Structure formats: C-alpha cells, structure tokens
Amino acid sequence: MPSAPVTTAAISVRGLTKRFGSFTAVDGIDFDVARGEIFGFLGPNGAGKTTAIRMLTGTLAASGGTALVLGDDVGVEPEKVKRRIGYMSQKFALFEDMTVDENLRFYAGVYDLDPERFAAQRAYVLEMADLVGRENELTRNLSVGWKQRLALGAATIHEPELLFLDEPTSGVDPVARRHFWDLLYELAGRGVTLFVTTHYMDEASHCNRLAFIYRGRLIAEGSPQVIRTKYMGERIVEIETDAPGKALTLLEADPEVHEAYLSGATLHAVVSQDASAEELAGRLRTAGINDARAYCIDPSIEDVFVHLVGKQREGDAS
Amino acid sequence: MNPRRVRLLIWKEFTQLRRDPLLLRLLFLMPILQLVMFGYVIGADVKNLKTAVVDLDRSATSRAIAQSFESSGYFRVVARPADERAVRELLDHGDAAVAIVIPEGTALRLERGERTPIGIVVDGADSRISSTASGYSAEILSEFNRRRIAAQGLTLDGPGIDARVRVAYNPSLRQINTMIPSLIAFVLLISTMSIMSQSVVRERERGTLEQMFVTPISRADYLVGKVTPYMITSSIQMTTVAIVGRFWFRVPFNGQAVVVLTGLLLFMFTAVGLGLLISLVSRTRTQAQQTVMFIMIPSMVLSGFIFPIESMPPAIVPLTYLIPLRYAVVVMRSSFVKGSGFEDLFWPLLAMAAFSVLIFGIAVTRFSKRLAD
Numbered sequence: 001m002p003s004a005p006v007t008t009a010a011i012s013v014r015g016l017t018k019r020f021g022s023f024t025a026v027d028g029i030d031f032d033v034a035r036g037e038i039f040g041f042l043g044p045n046g047a048g049k050t051t052a053i054r055m056l057t058g059t060l061a062a063s064g065g066t067a068l069v070l071g072d073d074v075g076v077e078p079e080k081v082k083r084r085i086g087y088m089s090q091k092f093a094l095f096e097d098m099t100v101d102e103n104l105r106f107y108a109g110v111y112d113l114d115p116e117r118f119a120a121q122r123a124y125v126l127e128m129a130d131l132v133g134r135e136n137e138l139t140r141n142l143s144v145g146w147k148q149r150l151a152l153g154a155a156t157i158h159e160p161e162l163l164f165l166d167e168p169t170s171g172v173d174p175v176a177r178r179h180f181w182d183l184l185y186e187l188a189g190r191g192v193t194l195f196v197t198t199h200y201m202d203e204a205s206h207c208n209r210l211a212f213i214y215r216g217r218l219i220a221e222g223s224p225q226v227i228r229t230k231y232m233g234e235r236i237v238e239i240e241t242d243a244p245g246k247a248l249t250l251l252e253a254d255p256e257v258h259e260a261y262l263s264g265a266t267l268h269a270v271v272s273q274d275a276s277a278e279e280l281a282g283r284l285r286t287a288g289i290n291d292a293r294a295y296c297i298d299p300s301i302e303d304v305f306v307h308l309v310g311k312q313r314e315g316d317a318s
Numbered sequence: 319m320n321p322r323r324v325r326l327l328i329w330k331e332f333t334q335l336r337r338d339p340l341l342l343r344l345l346f347l348m349p350i351l352q353l354v355m356f357g358y359v360i361g362a363d364v365k366n367l368k369t370a371v372v373d374l375d376r377s378a379t380s381r382a383i384a385q386s387f388e389s390s391g392y393f394r395v396v397a398r399p400a401d402e403r404a405v406r407e408l409l410d411h412g413d414a415a416v417a418i419v420i421p422e423g424t425a426l427r428l429e430r431g432e433r434t435p436i437g438i439v440v441d442g443a444d445s446r447i448s449s450t451a452s453g454y455s456a457e458i459l460s461e462f463n464r465r466r467i468a469a470q471g472l473t474l475d476g477p478g479i480d481a482r483v484r485v486a487y488n489p490s491l492r493q494i495n496t497m498i499p500s501l502i503a504f505v506l507l508i509s510t511m512s513i514m515s516q517s518v519v520r521e522r523e524r525g526t527l528e529q530m531f532v533t534p535i536s537r538a539d540y541l542v543g544k545v546t547p548y549m550i551t552s553s554i555q556m557t558t559v560a561i562v563g564r565f566w567f568r569v570p571f572n573g574q575a576v577v578v579l580t581g582l583l584l585f586m587f588t589a590v591g592l593g594l595l596i597s598l599v600s601r602t603r604t605q606a607q608q609t610v611m612f613i614m615i616p617s618m619v620l621s622g623f624i625f626p627i628e629s630m631p632p633a634i635v636p637l638t639y640l641i642p643l644r645y646a647v648v649v650m651r652s653s654f655v656k657g658s659g660f661e662d663l664f665w666p667l668l669a670m671a672a673f674s675v676l677i678f679g680i681a682v683t684r685f686s687k688r689l690a691d
Contacts, residue, residue, distance in 0.1 A: 057532045058532075059528070059531045059532055079534060079536070082532060082533060082534050083534050085532070086532075087529065087532035087533075089525055089528060089529065091524065091525030091528075092525075093524065093525035093526045093528060093529030094526070095330065095334060095526055096524065097333075097334045097337040097338065098330070098333055098334060098337070102330075102333055106326060106330050107533070109322070109323070109326040110323060110326065110530075110533045110534060110535055111533065111534065112322070112534075138337070164532075
C-alpha cells in the first residue's frame with residue numbers, strides 16, 4: 001500500500017496513470033521530489049517521460065492516481081499550479097519570428113509581471129543568456145546554445161519554484177551543455193526544484209536523485225550512489241581491445257558473462273561478484289584477442305540502466 | 319478568460335504576421351488577384367466575338383443587318399467571305415467564333431412582306447460562347463426587325479425576319495454584378511480557412527503551442543487570441559473586395575448593409591471553424607494547405623458561385639445543400655442585386671446560422687479535447 005502523498009514536497013505522485021485507449025503510457029507510478037532537489041527522470045524514448053511531465057504540468061488529465069505539485073493537486077487545480085511552475089522542452093519553444101525582447105515580453109505578460117519586476121527579470125535573463133545588446137535580434141537567427149539559454153530565461157521569467165525540463169539539452173554541443181548545466185546548478189542554488197528528463201547518462205550524475213521509467217513503470221529510484229550500488233548485484237568488467245566486435249561475440253558466448261555491450265570505446269561485461277576480471281581477459285587472449293585487458297570498475301549509471309532494462313525485457317518475455 | 323492575456327496573444331499574432339512578408343503579401347494580393355480573375359475573366363460578359371459575315375444578298379438591307387451586329391459591340395467582324403463554304407474553315411481554325419449568313423434575296427423577300435431566314439452559325443466548342451452568341455443574335459435581329467417595321471409604320475405582327483428565339487437578356491444585369499458579391503464570401507472562406515489552419519499548425523510544429531499551455535494561458539484565451547486577428551484580417555480583405563467591386567467594377571448595391579453583415583458574420587464563424595478543424599486533422603502546414611484545396615473545389619463548383627445550381631443534374635443538387643458557401647452566395651447575391659431583406663433571406667440565413675453553430679461548435683470542442691490528450 002503506497003504511503004500518503006507528501007504535501008510539503010515539490011512533487012508527490014501516487015499511482016499516477018495515463019491510458020490512451022488500450023495502451024498504458026504511464027502505469028501507476030509513485031515518487032516524491034523534495035524541494036530544492038535536482039530530480040532526474042530517466043528512460044528510453046517512448047517510456048512515458050513526456051506523458052508524465054504533461055500530467056505534472058497540468059496539460060494532460062491523468063486517467064488515475066494523484067499528483068501534488070507544490071502542494072496542490074494538479075488534476076483539481078491545474079491553473080493554480082501553472083502559475084508557479086516553469087517548463088522548458090527540447091524544442092526551445094520560442095517564437096522564432098519574434099525578437100529576443102518580444103519573446104521575453106510575451107512570457108512576462110503571460111505571467112502578469114509588473115513593469116518593475118519585468119525590467120529586473122529581463123536584465124537578469126539577458127545577462128544570464130549572454131544576449132545583452134542582441135535584444136532586437138530575431139530568435140531564429142540565434143545559434144542553438146543561445147536559443148537554449150533564452151528559452152530557459154523565458155521559462156523562468158516569473159521565477160517559478162519548480163522547473164520542468166524535458167530533454168533540455170538534446171541536440172546541443174557538449175560545451176553548451178556544460179554551460180547550461182552550470183545555469184541549472186545556479187537555479188538549484190537559489191532553491192528552485194528542477195525536474196529534468198534526459199537520456200544523456202553523464203547528465204544523470206549531475207542530479208541529486210534519479211528515477212528510471214521503463215514502459216510506463218518506475219523500475220529504479222534513488223540517489224546516483226544508491227542507484228549504482230543497490231540495483232546492481234553484479235560486477236562490471238571493462239575490457240579494452242582493438243577488436244571490440246570480435247571480443248563482443250566471444251563475451252556473449254562466455255558462460256560467466258551475463259550481459260555484454262559496448263560502452264564508449266570499451267566493452268562492458270556483467271559478471272558475478274566472485275568472477276575474476278583477469279581470468280576473463282585470459283580467456284579472450286586464448287581465443288585470439290591478444291591485446292585484451294580487463295579490470296573491474298564501479299558500475300556507471302548507464303551500466304545500471306542497461307542492466308535494469310535487460311532484466312525488464314527478460315521479465316516481460318517470460 | 320483573461321482580457322490582458324487575450325490582448326497579449328493578439329499582439330503576438332500580429333507581430334508574427336508582420337514578420338512574414340510572404341503571408342502578408344498573400345493576404346492583400348489574394349483578394350486583388352481573385353477580383354481580377356473573377357471580375358475580368360469569369361465575370362466578364364462575352365464581347366467582341368470574332369464574326370464572319372457572308373453577305374450573299376449584297377443589298378442595302380443586308381448591309382444594315384451586318385452593321386447592326388457590329389454596332390452592338392458583341393460581335394467584331396473579322397472576315398467577309400464570298401460564300402458559305404469558307405465558314406467551316408474559319409470556325410475550324412478558330413479565326414471566327416460566329417458566322418452570320420444572309421441568303422440571297424433577303425431584301426427582296428422583306429420588301430414583299432415575306433418571312434426570311436438568316437443563318438447564324440456558332441462554334442459549339444465553347445458552350446458559353448455559343449449560347450451567348452445565339453442569344454445576342456436573336457436579340458439583335460428582333461431589334462432590327464422592330465425598327466424596320468416601326469420605320470414602315472406597320473404593326474408588330476407584320477412580316478419580317480424570322481427570329482423565333484427570344485432570350486430574355488437584360489444588358490443591365492451584368493455577370494459581374496452577381497460575381498463580386500459572391501466573391502466577398504468566397505474570399506472570406508478561403509483566406510480565413512487557410513490562414514487559420516496555417517497559423518495553428520505552425521504553432522504546433524514548433525512546439526510553441528505546447529509551451530503556451532504550460533503557462534496560465536487558458537484554452538479560451540488561446541482560441542480568442544488566435545481567432546480575433548484573423549477575423550480582423552479577413553474583414554480587411556472583404557472590405558477591399560467590396561470597395562473595389564463597388565467603385566472599380568461599379569457593382570450596384572441595392573440591399574441593406576445589416577443583412578449583408580449578418581450573413582458575413584455567420585459565415586465567418588463557419589470559416590474559422592473549418593480552419594480550426596483543418597488544423598486538427600493536419601500534421602504539417604503542407605497537409606493543411608492540401609485540405610484547404612480539398613474543401614475549396616466543391617465549394618467553388620457546388621455552391622452556385624460559378625456554375626448555376628439550376629443547371630446542375632438533379633442527382634447533384636441535394637449535395638449543394640451541404641455546402642455552406644451556397645447559402646452565403648444566395649444571401650450576398652440577393653442582397654446586392656435584388657435588395658432582399660431578412661424576411662426574404664430567412665431560410666438561407668437560418669441555414670448559415672445552423673452551419674456556424676455546428677462547425678464552430680465542433681471545432682472548439684474538438685480543439686479543446688485535442689489539447690487535453
């Protein structure tokens with residue numbers, strides 16, 4: 001039996017469900033997001049991330065369950081919630097045929113900012129997005145990094161207590177992504193709760209807490225540290241070789257290896273806690289991979305993610 | 319609904335419109351282009367028909383007959399072949415659309431008080447030209463006959479040229495007088511439908527629609543803020559058509575402004591509703607434009623805007639009742655030409671009201687539901 005929703009939390013979700021016809025996009029999820037937290041909502045495409053966000057932001061009615069957002073039931077009082085939250089999507093939904101200033105003016109007007117507050121917020125956003133002097137430029141002429149920061153500025157012009165970010169960094173270069181995360185930390189430092197979906201695993205480690213959603217269900221939840229240790233009963237062996245393709249085939253056939261996959265330039269093999277990396281490397285060398293080197297590593301978020309998804313698939317198949 | 323937010327949305331819409339020079343040009347060029355097309359090409363009366371005169375009689379009377387054709391303005395004599403055999407070739411080559419054959423002995427027979435036939439050969443390839451040409455010919459010949467008889471002090475029952483076809487052609491009732499009033503409704507329909515659907519689909523494509531509904535903007539705010547600017551632009555377009563029609567094409571207005579405005583307002587809701595419905599079924603702007611075309615063709619053909627409903631096959635006629643433009647055409651025409659009032663136009667106006675409630679109602683309901691899913 002799930003516990004009662006927590007009214008002091010930024011988000012408290014119990015049994016939240018969304019069905020589209022016979023398809024269940026979100027299947028009775030429970031979680032809490034504490035105020036001031038950076039909460040990472042992870043999952044492959046089509047797992048239900050966006051559907052969950054749309055219910056939490058009050059744009060989509062839930063089929064079941066409750067969601068308290070900043071203490072208010074978003075299903076009952078979406079308008080009250082909408083005033084206090086911000087939302088930024090992967091598409092940087094700025095009006096491309098309007099200038100930087102016009103975009104800010106529009107969103108300030110939407111949230112009924114008075115002129116003094118608008119002036120202050122505008123100055124802050126222009127500074128933050130590095131757009132001072134480019135106020136009258138059309139948004140479509142800005143490059144991706146600037147657009148992204150302007151979109152963040154527009155989404156936070158009313159200083160929301162809670163900000164939803166739906167894959168905010170997809171399609172952005174690594175430098176701009178790093179810069180963007182600095183801005184997010186700054187917001188979090190000011191006490192803003194951040195709810196971020198992403199499929200960049202390196203970004204997941206920037207979060208205070210994570211939840212994995214897969215096929216509409218939460219399959220893991222906790223701090224990155226907890227995720228890395230609690231959900232992984234096995235050991236990860238990293239293998240370096242110049243023949244990863246051949247090595248992967250061998251690993252998949254190895255009786256001690258439960259799972260094997262490419263991770264960057266290396267291979268990862270999931271083995272039992274008592275298995276030895278050196279013996280595994282030896283077997284690979286015997287099989288003809290002469291340069292194979294293997295060592296145990298701490299599982300990354302990505303390892304846990306791949307592992308959990310694999311386990312779910314097996315469970316669904318049987 | 320929050321008036322401040324609606325104002326903000328209207329400002330946003332006009333700002334974006336201002337930045338779209340293509341759309342802006344289209345908004346003003348489209349009515350002008352349609353006026354030229356419909357006003358000068360389709361609505362124009364058939365004039366200056368290329369005519370061949372075969373005068374086999376070569377008398378003063380026969381020359382007078384030929385002259386009366388030429389001076390009518392509808393016929394322009396381009397050839398005077400010596401015999402009838404040349405006529406076929408002239409028509410075949412398109413050098414002439416009409417041939418008038420005055421047989422030998424016409425003057426003689428008329429003087430004797432006998433009936434005499436005059437041959438009118440028309441090119442049947444273009445039914446519009448052939449029917450107008452035979453109508454005009456009959457009219458010209460009977461007019462010639464009347465003058466001849468009057469000049470001789472005889473009564474109308476007297477003998478004369480055999481002009482059995484009598485077409486009630488009223489030269490003051492120009493085609494354009496009925497074309498321009500319907501064009502006002504047509505421009506309203508096409509332009510509102512396409513701009514409405516384009517602008518909503520664009521907003522969805524870019525994700526700004528999604529963004530706006532996470533803010534306190536309500537569905538009502540959005541709808542009113544979206545619909546109002548395009549009602550304003552289509553009103554400007556209609557006014558352009560009306561002014562050019564009234565003062566350039568000299569289309570008389572015999573009706574009451576309040577009747578016309580009521581009809582147009584009802585029709586505007588239908589057009590806006592159709593635009594919204596199109597935006598719901600179209601994923602991309604190209605699809606939206608194609609859907610507009612899909613509605614435009616039956617509207618043009620079945621509404622009586624270009625082809626008279628009376629001349630449609632009986633099996634097709636019931637379909638015309640499903641075309642909202644049909645009623646708008648009736649209201650605009652009757653009001654402009656005949657000066658019909660609310661009582662005369664009760665049924666078409668009622669049909670328009672029903673269509674606007676139905677289409678606009680469905681559109682708004684579906685639109686809100688779509689946003690909720």
